[in-house]
Amino acid sequence: MVPSDNQLISDVRAGHNGSFAVLVERYQTPIYNLMYRFSGSSEEAADMTQELFIRAYEHLGNYREPKGFFPWIYTMALNHARDWHRKRHNHRRLFGILAADEPQGPRSPDHECETRERLGDLGRALSRLPEDRRELLILRYRHDCSIRDLADMFDISESAVKMRLQRSLELVGRTMEGFGHD
Amino acid sequence: MTSQHPFEREHQRLIERLHEMPMQPPPLGIGAQVMARINDRRSQRFRRLARLTLAPISIRFRPALVGCFGILLIAVFVLGRYSVRQEGADPLQLLDAEAAYLVGRELLAAEKQAAALTLLQLAANLAPENPDFALWEGIAHWHNKQPEQEQSSYLRGLSSTPDSLPLLINLGHHHLSNGSYLDALDAYRKALTIDPLEPTAWYNSGLIYRLLDRKEEEIDAWKNFLYRQRFGIRALRAVERLNSAGDYSYRPYWIGPRRVIIHTEALLAEDSALTNLRHEAAMLTALLTENQELTLTIATFYAGNTDRARQRALLLKQLIAEAPGSPLENRIAVSWFDSPETIMLPSTESRTRAEGVLLFGFSDHQQNQEVSI
Known part of the structure; x- marks a missing residue:
């Protein structure tokens, strides 16, 4: 039987880290695609996806079961992507020649x-x-x-x-x- | 699919297309990397705790920022004193160009764009010949979404200092953002006459040539960019675009946990061009020295010429190991083939090259793979 998201999370909370890898495997595609839509770069999307899952792992204590894991992590992913976009936009040209290194604006x-x-x-x-x-x-x-x-x-x-x-x-x-x- | 609401029935076909929208597969190994980092963090947590409680505390600061903040405080103090003495006087008139510039820069860094523009405009008006003031006035206009004024600032700066690299680069960005590709190219070309290896100018020129479908110039731009810059996301993008344009003079290889861009052409160059070959070999030597668990495999391909393939493989090993009998030698494996190299493209097509070299590195604790281009 395929374990549910909530069962996997209970396992992780009980110290079985390997269960988190199953969650990553299960949801990495939609999250990666979301990050790609924001960044337009496969490299950055991969980095952002990794960061997001690490952040999710660290904040797993805040997860409440009735909400469902996918909406929870996708909300977190949206915020992560928005933050990335805002930072990237704010830094553009701020430091002249150095920031001119980043021509990829929206x-x-x-x-x-x-x-x-x-x-x-x-x-x-x-x-x-x-x-x-x-x-x-x-x-x-x-x-x-x-x-x-x-x-x-x-x-x-x-x-x-x-x-x-x-x-x-x-x-x-x-x-x-x-x-x-x- | 979930149950439909009345408004959704009107858009049935579009909803079906959205439902079938293809998803890009994420790169392999994301899960493994996440888990490796999670495990790494857990083990580091105790060390960090010990460090926090037992180690002496040091405070880090950036002298330039502290300096600017100090100047800002002094300026506020001086302005305050003057304003007490001279009721009704415009405080901005009390600033000289340099002070206005520094305060303006500080405000820009604090994301107070409108106030920053006022001060940077003042600085530029007080010293119109100063290229830095013109540059930052232009940047402040950009932050305030005033593209025409932004361009005027750069042009004014360039009229007094035509060889200012930052002004030319930012003028290029301005044109690129506005879609004026030829004007942008012109600005970048001028920048490249001042610094022929300026990476941003080459990178953005590559993008523009790509959009204009000028393939030869695009390839030239990526190669020039990669000559100067091999690391970072832009370098990886540049090499992907170079390869997709059919040029494999630079290629990305997985060496241990890193994706490293190597000047493949240099690895295959004739003996007369050994300097470039030594440079590439030195980079691989550094990677092996840095990571003691890394092993490197080199495979050379020379269609119909086993001897040449063998000699090249052994030469590469010798140069990377630096000296016969060096400890690095045991960590470098070589193989050679008298057949052409087949390069797999992302589209599942493939290309063959009469001469080629493949590199892949493994480290014990890292899951690695060779990347096909």
């Missing part, structure tokens, strides 16, 4: 180029959404999260989740039409 050709190459039209349409809206869509329709979980994760009401989902779907649909999709 509008950088580097990022756009990789997105175009790897994600295709749907990815491009998603990348035009604000980050929270994009993640809301992916969580709901790619990872099958419930409206209740999304409301908890984004700290908004369920009706606000539905409203945002509806608007985001409309926006992505219109953008896709612009690319020549029905």
Whole structure:
């Protein structure tokens, strides 16, 4: 029988660290993809994923079972990715020639180029959404999260989740039409 | 899929596409690395506790920042005294260019962008010929989302100091951010006439050539960038792009826990170019010396020429081990092939090269793998 997330967490809390490796294996793909969408770099996404899981391990004491492990760690991952993005943006050019070392801003050709190459039209349409809206869509329709979980994760009401989902779907649909999709 | 709400039925096809959206597989070994770091941290916790309780405490500070903070305090003190004496006087008029510049820089570092701009503009107005003041005024404009003024600041600085490298680089960034690729290239080219190896100028030129589909110039830019800079994320990106453009003169190899970029062309160079070969070998020697558990395997490929493949493999071993009989020799294994090297591409296609070299390193406690390009 496949152990549930909560069973694995109980094992980790009881000192069986190996169970955490199962959780990493189980959730590394969605987390890595989230980090990739924020950073646009496979190297950075891998580093960020590692950092996130280490942070999750250290904060496992704060995890409460009813919430579910995936929403819990994804919320943490979103915050981690937002922090990374904010720091990266704030440091750009702050120190002149040294910070000029970081040309990859949110509008950088580097990022756009990789997105175009790897994600295709749907990815491009998603990348035009604000980050929270994009993640809301992916969580709901790619990872099958419930409206209740999304409301908890984004700290908004369920009706606000539905409203945002509806608007985001409309926006992505219109953008896709612009690319020549029905 | 979860149960649908009424608004979702209208977008059924899009939802299906989202549901089937491909996910990129994460790089291999993330789990192993996470667990290794977790175990490492646990064992370090006790040592850290002992260090915290038993070791003497030292305070670290950055002299430059402390200095700036001191100047800021003095400036505030002086301004306060003057403002008491001269009721109604504009405090900014009491600052000279240098003081305004230093305070402006400090405010910028503290993310007080609007206030920083006021002071940096004052400094630039008081000393318009100073390139540093123009540069930082431009950077403050950038922080305040004023791209036109940003450009004016850089151009004004360059009119008095045309060979200012930071001004040219930041002007290039400004054009690149605005999508004016040719103008950006022009600025980077000028920067490269001042410092022909300036890595940022080469890197961003590579990006622009890639976007303009000017492959030869793109390859040249990545090679020049990698000549100067081999470590860090940008170097890995540069080498991936170089390889994807069909040039394998530099390649990334897993050597123990690190991904190391090696100038492969130098490893295969004729004897007349031994200086470059020695340089690459020295880098590998350093890696072996640093990590005593690391072993290195070298495989050479020369299509239809066993002797040459063998000689090259042995020469590489000899140069990396530094001297016959050195302790490093036992940790270097060599093999050679008289067939072309096959390089696997991420797209599952492959390329063959008549001459090639593969390197891979293992350390006892590290899970390693060779990376195919």
